[in-house]
Structure formats: C-alpha cells, structure tokens
Amino acid sequence: MLALNEQRLEDLEKTLKDLGQASFRGRQLFEYFHKQLGKDLDTCSTLPKSLRENLGDLPLKSVDIAHTFASKKDQTKKFLFRLEDQRLIEGVLMKNNYGYSQCISTQVGCRMGCHFCASTKNGLVRNLSPYEMLGQIYETTRRYGKIHSIILMGSGEPLDNLENVLIFMDILNSPLGYPMSYRNMTLSTCGLVPGILQLAHQDRKVNLALSLHSPFQKIREGMMPIAKRYDLKEIFQALDQYTDQLGRRVSYEYTLIDGVNNREEDLEELKKLLKNRLHHLNLIPLNPIDEYGEDRPERAKVLYFKKRCEDMGLNVTIRREQGGDINASCGQLRQKFEEEEGL
Template identity: 40%
Template sequence: MSNNIFGMFIEEIAAVVHPYGLPKYSAGQIAKWMYQDGVYDFKDMTNISKKHRALLTEHFVIHSVTARAVEQSSDGKTSKYLLEFHDGMAVETVLMRQHYGNSVCISTQVGCAMGCVFCASTLNGVSRNLTGGEMLAQVLFINKVLQQEGSAVNTIVIMGSGEPLANYDNVLNFIKLCHAEYSLHLSYRGITLSTSGLVPEINRLAAEGLPLTLSISLHASNNELRSLLMPINNRYSLPEVMAAGDFYAEQTGRRVTYEYILIADLNDKIEHAKELAILMRGRLANVNLIPVNPVIERGLLRPDSKTIQHFEKILLERRINVTVRREMGTDIRAACGQLRNKVLNDN
C-alpha cells in the first residue's frame, strides 16, 4: 500500500524516502514541488533523477483534492467550493476576496459534533477528522484558483465545518506547515482559529506560544442562553470560557475576538446587549456581531438592520470594541455546511 506523502514536514519526508536511497536534500525538492509549485505527480518533479522519480511513484502517493461543486456570489467576491478527498469525503472551503487581501476559510472536520442550533455543519454529525495535509490541500487549491487571477492567499481562517480544537494535533500540524518556509511561509499572525469553547484546549493553545488570533464563539450574553444555543456550554460554562479567553490574551498578548451571532427574537434584545457589555468590560477583546445566515433546516432568522444597529450602538456607548461582520456570500449559502448538505440531499 502506497504511503501518502502530502502533508508531511520536510523532516518526515526525508525519513520516509531515505530507505529508497534518495539523498536528504530531495525532501526539500519534493516539498517545494508539492506545497509551492502545486505539482502532485512525481514524474513532473524534473530536478529529481528519473530513477528516484520512479521509486517515489512506486512507493508513495500524493493525495490532494478535487472540486465536487462550486458556487460564486453575484458580486464576484466570494467563491465556495465543495472539495473532495481521496476517500470520497467532502468539505467546504470558502474564498473571500477582501479589500485587504484574499482570505480562505477552511474546514477541519467532515461535519461537526458540536450541535450548535444555528449551524448547518452539525446537522449530520461528524464523520471524521481531517489531517493537516487535507487542511493544507484546501488552501493550496484556493491558491491555484487565485494564481490564475495573479494573486494568492493572504490570510487563513480556521472557521469552516468542524471544531478545530477537537482535532487539536492535526490542526496544529497544519498551522505549523503553513508557516514553514518550504510551504506557504505564512505569518502566524495571518491565521485565525475559531472555537466553540473547548476550555482545556484553549489553555493548551495558549501555552504553544504562537501569536495566532483566537476567535471564540460566544453567541449569548448569559450562561442559560448559551446552553440553549450551544450544547458545549453544558460541559464548559460561560464563566469558564471567559476565563480561558483571558488566559489566552494574557499568555499571547493577543486580543481575543468573541463572535456573537445575532438571531431574531432570541439573543438580539436590548437586555442582551447590556449583559454582553458587562461581560466584555475590562477584557483584551473585540466583539464581532454576525447577523445569522438563515439556515432553512433550523428556522432561524436574522434581525432587521435597525435592531442590529441598536445592538451595536449599546456596545459602543459602553466603550466595547465591536464590529458588525460584513456579509459575504449570503446568496450562495456561504455559511458552514450549507453547500455540503445541499449536495448530499440532491444525491
């Protein structure tokens, strides 16, 4: 059975090819071909000898991704892809062309087990974790798309389907691989990781010493409401999550973003805004208000623009750093899980 080499660090590549007589420096050549040049056939790696290319072809494979479905927003700024892996499993990856550069939102699991009531990713549960290589393959697929436009990926958001910290080791490998010189050589500061609030893993990530931007899905201003929206809150309560966020900010010096999905008649009231302001007071933090992407299966609707503006105004008046997320891709079901569910249901 051939060994998949895609997703390995250069040291790992060197170790697995060494028994076949390849020199140590060939690991760097292979890594550059795969991660920087987008070449996934050993036969096309022309600076490696024909003999060694034949050995690589005989004993190794390079697993990448193929596009199973794609949707483009009407304004041309958002592209959503359903990308399929070698085993037939598929996840969503979203390209967002922002004024400050190109951002890619990647998935870390096939599906999700968190059960948040506002999310389509969790409707069918979780099938499996993705490897670090499968996460990187999503970014490199988008890079190829952008290269045709004379551009490239500038930032990565680990905010697609799945709970990243439930797949901790693979996600960390992916992040470090993105940072490697022979891969994307992307700054850690250009990577944002979003979590529903796995407290032990947030603390573990804080100890890694990486200046990532941490984004915590809050979505409620009190413990009772958060438990209603997010079952994970029954395991790690709101006070515990906030303490973990404070620890992350203290350890990294990085401002934590707290995401708050605004859902009509559920968490968008004046009292919720006031509670949220009290919760955020004195913290090294931002609040990102997100009008919910309507999910048909969930029956949840977004508030009207007046309600959103009033909610933001209450926070601003109390000196809370707050932004309202600029909507992208609403017309193509860009929320996590929506395209995948549509394709699965159609089949």
C-alpha cells in the first residue's frame, strides 16, 4: 500500500472512507500534503485531533535535502536528496526568466547502461515511490519558492517506473494539490517503446523527450545498450503515434560527441529523421565522465553543427550550460557521496 502522502485524491478518499470517515476528510488531507506541503499530521489543523491520532499509525514518506551545491557562475543549484533508507538521489534546480525548472530523479541508479552516464555505473538499486519524486519538488519549493516546470531526467529511466511516475504526475497536476500542469512536465526516455505507446494512448498532455544521440542504429547501439532492444524504426513509429494522438511535438536530446555524432552524415540523417516530424532538437555538448573516453567538441564545432541544422530547416537549440562548476552532469555527485558513505 502506498503511504498516505503519495495516494491519488480518489485513493486517499477511499482510504479515509475505509476508516469510517467522510470523503471530504480525504480531500482535506490531500490539500494538506500537496497544497500546503505539510509533513507532520500534528500540524494538520483542518482534521480533528482524534482522526489525526487514528491516522498516526499509517505510514508517511519523507525526503530530505542532504547536501546543496550552489554554482558560483549562475543561479543553478544541485541537491543530494536523502531517502528513508539512506539512499541518495540527485536533483538540479535551474533559474530561468520564466521561473524555476527542476530536474527530477525517478529511480535510485538505472539499469539502462548508457555509456556516457554515471547514474548507471552500479545498475538499478530501486524504483522511487511517488512521494520520493514529489518530495524532491516540495523540499526545493519550501526553500526557494514555487517550481514552474520539471523534467524527469535525473537518475533513472522514467518509463521503467511508469506506474509510480503516473501517480506522481497526477498528484502534482491535481487542482487541489501543488498544482503543476501536465504541460509543464517533461519526461525524458532512452526509448522504451512499450512505455512510449502507453503514454501515447492516455490523455495526460505531458511533454516527451527522446535521448536520441545518434541517427544511426549501430552508433546508437554502441552508446546505449537499450537501443539493441528497441531500434530507431520502432521508436519513431511509437513517437509518431504519440504525436498523432496527443498533437504534441517530441524533443530530441542530442549529446554532441566529437567525431562520433557531429559529422556530415549525421546531419544528413538527422534531416531525414526529423524534417517532416513535429520536433525540437536539443544539442548538449558532452559533459565527460571518467569512464567514458570520448571528447566534447570545441565550441566552434557545436555552433557549426547548430547552424547546419538550422539551414536544413530543423528546429534546434543548444542547451544552456548551467552549473558547470558543480559537477552537474547525471549521477556523478551521488556516486561520489555513496562511495564515501559505503552505500
């Protein structure tokens, strides 16, 4: 059973009903957890004391900020969140002109094995529960104010934990909760086709981003082992269904690696893949990790690649580098601290 503070409104109402309470008590409790960001039932003054004592035996989940790293170059902050089993997960908070956006983890570790990513080095430890995702947002909100948008791109593959991710998104979107619109949520996947299809055939209008990284099947397989299971043809068929059903464009994350995916043939193939699809191509110069021996292209090469994409009619941006001085790439901080703590 999910903890009280990670149940959808209708499930929480049912939990309270099963305890012999009117359903509006479930609503009050939901608002306390997700609108007021309450953590301790003792401070939930809308509920009678006798009911609070009754509920005291049912579990609540918690997430704490264990470490904060503030960039000296910009307003980016990186966090290590501590879970109840002492595991650590990472998150990044970025300040934009429209407000804060936050990168959220969905699993402790990851089993997808992308060669350029530190989060996967020790495999998957476990899935995060819905509150362990909500708590990342609530804790930063308490300190810095409302978060405008989120991207599920921290450690973990969101579609590998889709059931909990959907509960998390539903609670976050609820008008009685935080609330954050589905449209301000972006789910980034390495290409799990069954999950993409599941997203295509439901009505939450969340944004979808694919970690593309190469338009060539063989090169992609060399970077991302999961590509051997779902090839590009199958992935694009699923993405087309997502666009057809929900009318939404797909974002393509493209980590630029010198000599690997920034060649002329990559440009030509990208054009074939994206030109006639609703798309946004996001170029990310490689943030090297020790175990991955490839190089980031020089700035001039990054700009050239972008210009060529524009000339071909692609909708392209270079991701603004934020928090470059705080080791902000995926998984590196968590790995360092967990090693120090012997986890």
